[in-house]
Each structure stands twice: as structure tokens, then as C-alpha cells.
Amino acid sequence: SAVISQKPSRDICQRGTSLTIQCQVDSQVTMMFWYRQQPGQSLTLIATANQGSEATYESGFVIDKFPISRPNLTFSTLTVSNMSPEDSSIYLCSVLSDYGYTFGSGTRLTVV
């Protein structure tokens, strides 16, 4: 299956700042997704990262808050902008390859 390297694994950030999370895949994949998992909750889809075009956001998530880049078929970034304590969550990228869905190891974000 595809192998994903997600960075950083965790961070503690001041409110009002921004954090960019990176996902690097070891093979070219068409479908790449970003999820948020709030403490004790399930995974909620933020957006689908489309190569060469704007991401497709789910209801409740907007580009100004969660800008996404997808410059090629192996890499994507998610930025959490103007952070508040409510953004404290685990953020995960996921890809769909010929072997099914694979998840990155996650970024545990704490906003103080």
C-alpha cells in the first residue's frame, strides 16, 4: 500500500497563528483527502485535495481557514489559519490508491 509521511507529528501553537501540515506519498495518487479528528470523536472530512486545481471543501470548512495546496500527485499541504483553541485536533491526510485507503500518522495540534 502507499506510504505517507506526515509532518509535523505534533505541535503546540499560539492562538492567531497558522500551521502548515505536509503529507508526502511514496507513489503518485489521484485522490488525496484531509480529515480532522477532534478529541474522542470520529474523522470528519475537511476537503479533497485536487492536483492542479482548488480543493473541494465539505460543508462547514472554508478555504480561508483551511487553505490546501496540491502541487503534484505525491504531495499536499493543509494550513490551519488564525488558530483558536477550538482547532485543537488531530489532522490526518489520506490517499486512495490501488491498495485502498491509507492514512498518514496524523498531526496532533494543540492551540493555546
Next chain:
Amino acid sequence: GQSLEQPSEVTAVEGAIVQINCTYQTSGFYGLSWYQQHDGGAPTFLSYNGLDGLEETGRFSSFLSRSDSYGYLLLQELQMKDSASYFCAVYSGNTPLVFGKGTRLSVIA
């Protein structure tokens, strides 16, 4: 829209068998997946059912009934390390997985 229902918590004894149920409502359905997530970890794939019936992988089995929009994950010979959250997820083609709210399994001695 899509929705999945699964129990929030299950407790079982080491060595026993436990079944985690999942019912779903979805517009467009290819199959049902199950993921395991330990605290602090990422979800890891356990099984996938695209057709009705039982899929067995070692101690874990998964079942699907498309006509009943129902599936379950069966864990046998429970071990302490099986304590984790288990998520069912609907696969609708080349679209993102939609996850249930998760079932927290506690295995006790």
C-alpha cells in the same frame, strides 16, 4: 447524505468474542470498511466487504448484508492489545470514506 450508526462503547473479557455492529444509510454504496485506531495513533485498515457475507482475516471477521444496510466486525480470542476504537466506514467509489462515530472497545482481564 450518508450516516452510520455504531455503539459508542463495548467492554469484553480477554479471550472472549465481541461483535461491533454498524448500520448505514447512504446514497451510493460500494462497500463497508473497518478501521482500528489506538489512542494517539492513525486509523489502520482491518477489513473490507464489497459483497454480502463474511470475510475472515485471522482473529477478525467482518460481515455485510447489503439488503439490510448492516454490517459487523467480529473479534475473536480478544487480547488486551485489541483495546482501541473501531470505525466502520462507507466506500462509495472514488470518493472519501465516510466514517461512523466509532466504538471504543475495552478489553478487561
